Amino acid sequence: MRERVHVKDIIVGIPACAKLVDGVARHDTPARYADAVFGGAGALPLMIPPMGAEEVAVLDRLDGLLIPGSPSNVHPSLYGGGDSATPDLHDPLRDATTLPLLRAALSRGVPVLAICRGIQELNVALGGTLFQEVHKQPGRMDHRGGPGTQAERYRPKHEVALSGQLARVIGATSIRVNSLHGQAIDRLAPGLVVEAIAPDGTIEAVRLEGARGFAFGIQWHPEWRYDQDAASLALFAAFGAACREWHGSVRKAA
Numbered sequence: 001m002r003e004r005v006h007v008k009d010i011i012v013g014i015p016a017c018a019k020l021v022d023g024v025a026r027h028d029t030p031a032r033y034a035d036a037v038f039g040g041a042g043a044l045p046l047m048i049p050p051m052g053a054e055e056v057a058v059l060d061r062l063d064g065l066l067i068p069g070s071p072s073n074v075h076p077s078l079y080g081g082g083d084s085a086t087p088d089l090h091d092p093l094r095d096a097t098t099l100p101l102l103r104a105a106l107s108r109g110v111p112v113l114a115i116c117r118g119i120q121e122l123n124v125a126l127g128g129t130l131f132q133e134v135h136k137q138p139g140r141m142d143h144r145g146g147p148g149t150q151a152e153r154y155r156p157k158h159e160v161a162l163s164g165q166l167a168r169v170i171g172a173t174s175i176r177v178n179s180l181h182g183q184a185i186d187r188l189a190p191g192l193v194v195e196a197i198a199p200d201g202t203i204e205a206v207r208l209e210g211a212r213g214f215a216f217g218i219q220w221h222p223e224w225r226y227d228q229d230a231a232s233l234a235l236f237a238a239f240g241a242a243c244r245e246w247h248g249s250v251r252k253a254a
Contacts, residue, residue, distance in 0.1 A: 010043035010243050012064040015101060017072060018050045018093035033068040033115070036223035040236030043243055050093040053100040063250075064214075064243035065105045067098055069116030069221060073183050076132060079124045085132040086182070099125045109212030111242040113235075119206060119217030120183050126208075128189030133182055134202060141200045145180035154178045154224045160204045166195035166216060169238045170231045177204070177220035184219065192217075214242035 014034060016027040027049045034045035043064060048055055059065070072091035076084050078099070084090065098118075102125040105112050114122040120130055135142040145153035156176035167173050185203040188194065195216070196205030208215035216239075222232035 008044065010041075010063045010240070010247050011046050011061060012037045012041060012043045012066050012243060013046050013048045013058055013062045013101075014066050014068055015048045015055070015094065015098050016050055017070050017091050019091075029068045029070070032223045032226075033066060036226040036232075036236055037066055040223075040226045040233060041240030041243060042237075043240055048097070048101070050091070050097040052093070052096045055097050056100050056104045059101070059104055059108060059110055062105075062110060063247040064111040064113070064239065065101060066239075067102065067112070067114040067118030067121055068223075069118065069180070070094065072117065073132065074117065074120050074124050074130060076130070079129045081129060081132060095121075102126075106208060106211060106215055109246070111214035111239060111246055112208075112216070113214070113239045114217040115223060116181055116219060116221055117183075119219050120181075120185065122206065122208075122217040123185050123189045123192065126189035126191055128185060128192065129187040130183050131186045134184035135182065139200060140184075140202060141198070143179045143181050143184065143198075143202065145178075153180060154221060158198055160196045160198055160220070162196050162205070164193065164195045165207055166205050170234045172231065175231045178224060179220060181219060213246060214239060 016029045019026045037043050037045040073086050073089045075090050075095055098121045102122055131137055134140050157179040159174055160177050162173050191208055192206040193209045194203050195207050198204050204219040206217045222235050226232040
């Protein structure tokens with residue numbers, strides 16, 4: 001296991017989802033995101049409850065922001081998408097929290113890594129739109145995970161072509177990735193550039209051009225068994241390095 005440099009000093013926020021489980025309201029997100037932040041990025045994960053735009057204030061205490069995936073979908077009213085095709089799969093409290101957090105973090109230069117639902121939130125936060133059901137678009141494959149065990153659903157499913165800074169971070173121009181999403185980017189938001197694409201043309205990764213810091217959105221799930229995949233390890237290591245650089249610059253300025 002690689003050394004966790006400054007793990008007690010570097011803090012990465014992870015916004016949680018709002019869920020109703022057995023009639024009880026819960027704030028949670030899968031543990032694998034925190035595991036990847038702790039073991040892959042070398043930082044302490046901190047869960048951010050979905051309490052709305054007031055949570056932007058937590059950025060004063062953070063060195064990075066990881067936006068995790070979720071079974072829920074960004075509500076189409078937030079990007080002019082019309083009626084919802086998945087009315088039972090929304091999380092308005094999360095939408096109300098993550099979109100302001102993303103805009104504020106990017107404005108400040110706080111490092112951002114947005115995964116699965118996160119890349120969709122990133123695109124919407126900056127003015128882009130989504131396909132509500134990408135598998136129903138002409139020529140597109142079914143990017144959903146399908147049935148089976150968790151390991152079967154998260155298995156590598158297709159190739160993605162990498163470009164730009166992401167290709168340099170990962171050290172490859174093509175990798176195989178898992179795929180567990182129903183939504184996908186339609187119109188790219190101003191300022192975002194495509195850094196990975198699937199064989200069917202679906203956007204798989206983006207970067208904020210001219211960002212003050214690390215700012216990537218990834219459509220697949222690099223956190224899944226991150227420690228067994230060289231590309232995922234490289235991505236989280238780069239994110240962790242950016243968080244440490246941010247921490248150092250903020251402390252120096254203070």
